[in-house]
Amino acid sequence: MSGTKDLHQIVYISTATTAVGREEAIAQQMHFAENNKRRAITGILLYRAGNFMQVIEGDKTVVRELYTKIEADPRHQDVVQLLDEPIVERAFPNWSMGMEDLDSEETRAKPGWNAFLTTPLTAREFFGKPGKVKRLLDCFKHDNDT
Numbered sequence: 330m331s332g333t334k335d336l337h338q339i340v341y342i343s344t345a346t347t348a349v350g351r352e353e354a355i356a357q358q359m360h361f362a363e364n365n366k367r368r369a370i371t372g373i374l375l376y377r378a379g380n381f382m383q384v385i386e387g388d389k390t391v392v393r394e395l396y397t398k399i400e401a402d403p404r405h406q407d408v409v410q411l412l413d414e415p416i417v418e419r420a421f422p423n424w425s426m427g428m429e430d431l432d433s434e435e436t437r438a439k440p441g442w443n444a445f446l447t448t449p450l451t452a453r454e455f456f457g458k459p460g461k462v463k464r465l466l467d468c469f470k471h472d473n474d475t
């Protein structure tokens with residue numbers, strides 16, 4: 330996806346308000362992906378044990394507007410922003426919104442994953458630690474190569 334002038338990325342972490350099962354999370358995500366495609370948003374939604382980490386990237390204004398909506402969504406709470414910065418290129422150019430369940434078998438096989446085997450997706454683990462956030466996200470980046 331190209332042609333975006335003011336490329337921007339926001340990463341946040343949050344806690345699901347209702348127990349979101351894997352299937353429900355995936356169904357939701359398919360709907361998000363359609364919305365995102367229309368807005369030239371790409372990214373990834375990670376899920377582990379009731380917590381989310383999401384990357385949204387695209388035009389700065391569009392990303393900020395989407396983040397404001399997501400932040401107010403009653404399906405999750407304790408939304409904490411981890412990164413909010415301009416980027417030179419998209420980290421997940423081929424995903425309108427990739428979804429990864431961190432406890433799935435596929436995830437366990439990823440390079441660099443050992444460090445995160447038992448790390449919960451909580452602000453306590455990731456807030457103020459941009460390097461750690463990026464190391465986790467890097468585990469998923471190569472999947473997105475075509």
Ligand SMILES: Cc1cc2nc3c(=O)[nH]c(=O)nc-3n(C[C@H](O)[C@H](O)[C@H](O)COP(=O)(O)O)c2cc1C
Nearest residue numbers: 361362364365381383395398399400402404405426
């Ligand atoms: C964890 C989580 C992730 C979400 N991710 C997206 C997303 O990537 N794209 C999107 O359009 N909506 C996403 N939403 C839903 C938004 O909060 C909102 O419901 C959606 O943008 C529809 O807004 P609209 O009715 O104004 O179009 C997410 C919600 C939650 C709880």
